[in-house]
Amino acid sequence: xxxxxxxxxxxxxxxxxxxxxxxxxxxxxxxxxxxxxxxxxxxxxxxxxxxxxxxxxxxxxxxxxxxxxxxxxxxxxxxxxxxxxxxxxxxxxxxxxxxxxxxxxxxxxxxxxxxxxxxxxxxxxxxxxxxxxxxxxxxxxxxxxxxxxxxxxxxxxxxxxxxxxxxxxxxxxxxxxxxxxxxxxxxxxxxxxxxxxxxxxxxxxxxxxxxxxxxxxxxxxxxxxxxxxxxxxxxxxxxxxxxxxxxxxxxxxxxxxxxxxxxxxxxxxxxxxxxxxxxxxxxxxxxxxxxxxxxxxxxxxxxxxxxxxxxxxxxxxxxxxxxxxxxxxxxxxxxxxxxxxxxxxxxxxxxxxxxxxxxxxxxxxxxxxxxxxxxxxxxxxxxxx
Numbered sequence: 548x549x550x551x552x553x554x555x556x557x558x559x560x561x562x563x564x565x566x567x568x569x570x571x572x573x574x575x576x577x578x579x580x581x582x583x584x585x586x587x588x589x590x591x592x593x594x595x596x597x598x599x600x601x602x603x604x605x606x607x608x609x610x611x612x613x614x615x616x617x618x619x620x621x622x623x624x625x626x627x628x629x630x631x632x633x634x635x636x637x638x639x640x641x642x643x644x645x646x647x648x649x650x651x652x653x654x655x656x657x658x659x660x661x662x663x664x665x666x667x668x669x670x671x672x673x674x675x676x677x678x679x680x681x682x683x684x685x686x687x688x689x690x691x692x693x694x695x696x697x698x699x700x701x702x703x704x705x706x707x708x709x710x711x712x713x714x715x716x717x718x719x720x721x722x723x724x725x726x727x728x729x730x731x732x733x734x735x736x737x738x739x740x741x742x743x744x745x746x747x748x749x750x751x752x753x754x755x756x757x758x759x760x761x762x763x764x765x766x767x768x769x770x771x772x773x774x775x776x777x778x779x780x781x782x783x784x785x786x787x788x789x790x791x792x793x794x795x796x797x798x799x800x801x802x803x804x805x806x807x808x809x810x811x812x813x814x815x816x817x818x819x820x821x822x823x824x825x826x827x828x829x830x831x832x833x834x835x836x837x838x839x840x841x842x843x844x845x846x847x848x849x850x851x852x853x854x855x856x857x858x859x860x861x862x863x864x865x866x867x868x869x870x871x872x873x874x875x876x877x878x879x880x881x882x883x884x885x886x887x888x889x890x891x892x893x894x895x896x897x898x899x900x901x902x903x904x905x906x907x908x909x910x911x912x913x914x915x916x917x918x919x920x921x922x923x924x925x926x927x928x929x930x931x932x
Contacts, residue, residue, distance in 0.1 A: 562588050566595060591634050597627055598647055624653050625666060625675045632678065648682070660686045663694065673698040674782050677831055696823035702790045703822070710794050710923030733758040733799055740820065756820075758799055769853045769929065771795055772844045774806040776837065776860035777829045783892040785829055787919055788859045789822035791891065795926060796820060804847055808840035809833040810865065835863060838870030845874055851881035855929050857922075859888045862900040862907075862914075872906060879911045884929060890916035 647653035736758040744753040796803035805819040889897035895916040908914040
């Protein structure tokens with residue numbers, strides 16, 4: 548039987564009190580709700596126990612016979628921060644993080660380089676690093692940059708071959724990939740892309756990436772403008788977007804321009820080859836002005852018919868929706884392709900403003916989530932048109 552509104556409010560109030568009192572109150576005050584709600588509250592309790600058991604006050608969380616929550620007892624600081632941001636509202640998560648850092652000594656990730664070096668460089672750790680990098684200094688910050696570089700490079704290795712196969716498969720059904728031979732060497736691009744690796748002592752350029760092009764000269768060179776919403780809810784998509792910008796930028800027939808935005812806009816085109824540098828430039832959180840970002844992207848368009856603008860965002864517009872709609876209409880009518888990727892990661896399970904998304908789709912924009920491989924196939928269709 549469905550609970551009425553008063554019963555629902557009472558159950559929620561009891562659950563909140565249970566979170567305050569801690570897991571030792573389980574015998575006299577249990578959680579209530581659906582299975583999904585019970586799991587969520589139990590996970591939240593585990594996170595709170597993990598934090599507040601570090602305190603010195605005499606409460607139920609710090610008794611000698613404390614048994615802890617039902618969940619995984621092997622929480623790490625990295626997992627704790629990631630799960631807190633997932634389960635609690637943004638303002639609550641910020642309060643918990645402040646308590647963790649200021650009052651309960653959970654400073655391993657931002658003060659101890661050796662601890663950070665021992666952690667496994669993976670997506671979860673990278674998300675934590677991006678969340679807390681504004682608090683890092685000196686050697687810890689340099690170590691964090693190495694973590695970002697290592698994770699980004701692992702993602703590139705994992706994705707690059709599939710994306711390139713998807714693109715070339717679209718461009719040439721008879722060729723699985725371009726032939727890398729001397730006659731196909733793109734000397735100008737190879738030199739341009741490797742100038743940053745100039746060795747002053749030897750007076751030579753170290754070639755870390757070599758580019759080939761002749762087998763795809765018959766395809767029109769196109770510009771891909773990628774605009775990334777750096778709000779906290781888009782963290783996973785931000786990481787994959789930075790890596791995909793690097794992969795697409797290596798295609799011999801693609802020019803990539805890279806922009807990150809919240810209420811302000813930062814053009815990182817010069818850093819598109821280095822996703823780790825891009826990620827360390829991101830300031831997660833804050834407001835969002837998608838329309839303003841699109842207007843800037845529109846200003847970068849030189850040949851509309853040869854341009855694709857990809858905006859990675861959850862479409863929760865904090866600025867003027869009219870500006871967003873109007874600018875989108877102008878871009879589409881100019882002949883450029885416009886896409887809004889509501890998620891770009893392996894799961895591709897977005898939470899976004901569906902009403903605004905439908906308006907943009909009705910105008911002719913692509914609106915939807917993609918896996919990185921799916922984006923590669925999409926880019927292939929663009930270049931093959």
